[in-house]
Amino acid sequence: MNFQLDEDLLLLQRTIREFIKNEVEPLAMQIEEEDKIPSTIIHQSKELGLFGLSIPEEYGGLGIGMVGKCALYEEVGKTHNGYTTLIGAHTGIGTVGIVEMGNEFQKNNYLPDMAKGERIGAFALTEPDAGSHASNLKTTAVRKGNKYILNGTKHYITNATVADVFTVMAVTDPSKGPKGITSFIVEKDFPGFKVGTIENKMGLRGSHSAELIFEDCEVPVENVLGVEGQGYVNALKILANGRAGLAARNLGSSQKLLDMSMSYALEREQFHVPIFEHQAVAHMLSEMAVEIEALRSFTYRIAWMVDEGKNVIKEAAMLKLYGSEVYNRVADKAVQVHGGIGYIKDFPIERYFRDARITRIYEGTSEIQKNIIAAQLRKEYQ
Numbered sequence: 218m219n220f221q222l223d224e225d226l227l228l229l230q231r232t233i234r235e236f237i238k239n240e241v242e243p244l245a246m247q248i249e250e251e252d253k254i255p256s257t258i259i260h261q262s263k264e265l266g267l268f269g270l271s272i273p274e275e276y277g278g279l280g281i282g283m284v285g286k287c288a289l290y291e292e293v294g295k296t297h298n299g300y301t302t303l304i305g306a307h308t309g310i311g312t313v314g315i316v317e318m319g320n321e322f323q324k325n326n327y328l329p330d331m332a333k334g335e336r337i338g339a340f341a342l343t344e345p346d347a348g349s350h351a352s353n354l355k356t357t358a359v360r361k362g363n364k365y366i367l368n369g370t371k372h373y374i375t376n377a378t379v380a381d382v383f384t385v386m387a388v389t390d391p392s393k394g395p396k397g398i399t400s401f402i403v404e405k406d407f408p409g410f411k412v413g414t415i416e417n418k419m420g421l422r423g424s425h426s427a428e429l430i431f432e433d434c435e436v437p438v439e440n441v442l443g444v445e446g447q448g449y450v451n452a453l454k455i456l457a458n459g460r461a462g463l464a465a466r467n468l469g470s471s472q473k474l475l476d477m478s479m480s481y482a483l484e485r486e487q488f489h490v491p492i493f494e495h496q497a498v499a500h501m502l503s504e505m506a507v508e509i510e511a512l513r514s515f516t517y518r519i520a521w522m523v524d525e526g527k528n529v530i531k532e533a534a535m536l537k538l539y540g541s542e543v544y545n546r547v548a549d550k551a552v553q554v555h556g557g558i559g560y561i562k563d564f565p566i567e568r569y570f571r572d573a574r575i576t577r578i579y580e581g582t583s584e585i586q587k588n589i590i591a592a593q594l595r596k597e598y599q
């Protein structure tokens with residue numbers, strides 16, 4: 218196994234580390250208060266090529282493998298998770314469908330603009346009756362001549378308010394269950410498409426999740442993504458592909474929490490000594506460090522397996538589960554190490570605590586990851 222980055226990637230990793238630390242982090246509190254990512258940061262992210270993280274070089278992207286992507290995601294994870302989610306949803310679930318399943322016309326039509334961040338991507342699977350039971354879709358797509366007519370509602374869709382291009386799953390043949398689902402590329406200006414209610418969330422401020430409403434929405438037949446009837450399989454592949462990247466973002470956030478907690482523990486005095494000198498506090502920090510190191514090894518091992526073309530269905534689910542749970546445990550300990558100030562909004566710790574919570578829910582809950590792992594185990598042992 219080789220996790221070593223080449224010189225170009227090491228340079229890019231350093232550049233992104235500096236950008237996150239010097240440009241994004243100072244604006245984190247502003248993002249939280251205004252619930253908006255400043256356009257300066259978006260502009261700089263475009264310049265750095267971050268929007269093209271998952272896109273091959275021939276379409277204007279960075280053209281890097283999963284190990285390289287994770288190294289960059291780890292850096293991106295070290296700041297406000299609203300910003301991290303906007304980038305992650307675009308470069309992960311928002312782009313990967315077109316990269317993996319798109320035909321040459323679709324790739325040429327969308328990817329160069331998406332790589333530059335001139336068109337933002339989103340992924341729309343979830344509906345009110347189709348959460349964990351993701352194949353239970355009610356949105357329909359009926360072919361009429363050279364168009365499909367979509368009707369239905371999606372909800373909780375990340376990037377809905379800023380996205381230009383949506384990967385949308387809809388039912389083309391209700392008699393076939395999951396095999397009757399097809400994926401489509403829907404542009405925000407297609408007739409009959411609109412963004413509905415924007416959710417008021419616990420955290421991830423600056424990243425907006427909203428309803429998508431399709432009312433006789435007209436989608437040209439050339440915008441079918443992949444093969445008709447393969448939409449559910451496509452959705453699962455897109456989600457599986459994103460799992461190492463999400464774990465790497467969780468790793469970055471967890472590392473940032475350890476860094477802040479160590480600084481605080483070495484500085485804050487109680488009983489006339491830094492609180493780090495109290496073994497109970499030092500042990501919390503040791504436990505955080507162990508879990509982070511384990512997550513780091515796990516993330517890059519799975520990323521390497523992806524680059525080697527290995528089947529990672531079970532391992533990617535394990536990583537999604539473990540990365541989210543580690544981030545939550547680390548965030549909980551970080552609040553504890555900080556005491557009262559960990560609960561106060563003037564300081565970033567409570568924000569990470571709230572933002573960590575979603576990672577156990579979106580892109581498949583922790584329980585659903587356990588179901589995937591169990592199904593694979595059954596196949597291996599039966």
Ligand SMILES: Cc1cc2nc3c(=O)[nH]c(=O)nc-3n(C[C@H](O)[C@H](O)[C@H](O)COP(=O)(O)OP(=O)(O)OC[C@H]3O[C@@H](n4cnc5c(N)ncnc54)[C@H](O)[C@@H]3O)c2cc1C
Pocket residue numbers: 306340341342343347348349350372373374375376418421426575578579580581582583584585588
């Ligand atoms: C902020 C945010 C952003 C999101 N972004 C997107 C996006 O960009 N695109 C998108 O398509 N979706 C998105 N989602 C949707 C997200 O993926 C779903 O919320 C998630 O999959 C869970 O579905 P649900 O909310 O309907 O919960 P439910 O499926 O109703 O689950 C409720 C509880 O029951 C458990 N449960 C359900 N079924 C089982 C089972 N078979 N075994 C064990 N436990 C089970 C769940 O684990 C959970 O604990 C987002 C959600 C949020 C909150």
